[in-house]
Every structure is written in C-alpha cells, then in structure tokens.
Amino acid sequence: MTTIADELHEAAMTLRDVAPQITGRLAGLADPVAAWLEAEAARVLRNGRTLTTHHALAVARAVNGTAE
Template identity: 70%
Template structure:
C-alpha cells in the first residue's frame, strides 16, 4: 500500500525529472499568429517547445497560453510544495495531509483522485 507521503514524493520526483529534461522556462506564446498554428517557446525566442494546432482550431490559442504558463519553473515550484507536504505528513502524521496536495500528486502520478 502506498502512503500519502510516498505519493507526494513520487509526484515531486516525477515533476523534477520532467523539469530537468525540458527546455528551461519561462515560456511564452508567439507574438501574433503564424500560418500553421500557435506555438510556445522560450521568452527569448531561441527555442520553440510546442505547436498547439491550426489557427482555425477553437482552443489552439488557449492551449498555447496554458502550456506557456505551466513551464518548468512552475513544475519546480509545485514539486517543492509537494516535498514540503510529504515532510509534513511524515513528521506530523496522517492528520497533516493536505488533500489538495494529494489530489495534485495523484493527478501527476496518473492515479485515482479521491
């Protein structure tokens, strides 16, 4: 049986591994639009990290903005928060569980959100 602290640590470690492998942030959407779709890249425009779809696709622009907002710096901050929550649970017992943190960890881990 997996403990809450274990779930929190697993999610934090997964995020950190993904962050280490990803193009460093912050990210931004391209200025305006391009003929083939919306794109996301580094703020200095040296690297492009995602294309979200054709200009005509209803949610393409919103998807690009969302991806840009969730860059590796955000993931690192979430991972740090999850690590703190795991520490709290280990040292203060099950009553210290922040259910929101556990829901985030489970979403990251691909498990059931209770």
C-alpha cells in the same frame, strides 16, 4: 503499501524529471509545485499521520496518474 507521503514524493520526483520539457507559460511551474509536495510529505512524516491538504494529494494523484 504506498503511504500518502510516498505518493507526494513520487509526484515531486516526476515533476522534477519533466521540468526541463515544460515550455511556454507553464515553464518554471514544476519546481515550485514539487517543492510544495515535498513540504507536504515532510509534514505528513513529521506529524506521524495523514495530515495534509486534500489539494496536495489531488495534485500528486493527478501527476502520478492515480487520480480518482
């Protein structure tokens, strides 16, 4: 079973993998977004429940291709 923290980590890894390929105005965006997703994942793990913003989860699911 995939947890919310897993989803956030997966999206962060994906963003870091594609960061070198992003050019133009969006160049440099992937790393800060990945860091934010990792921070949200850490917060979820630290609090032992699914305490995260719905925005972080929406971004992670869009990156992971699992958006509803």
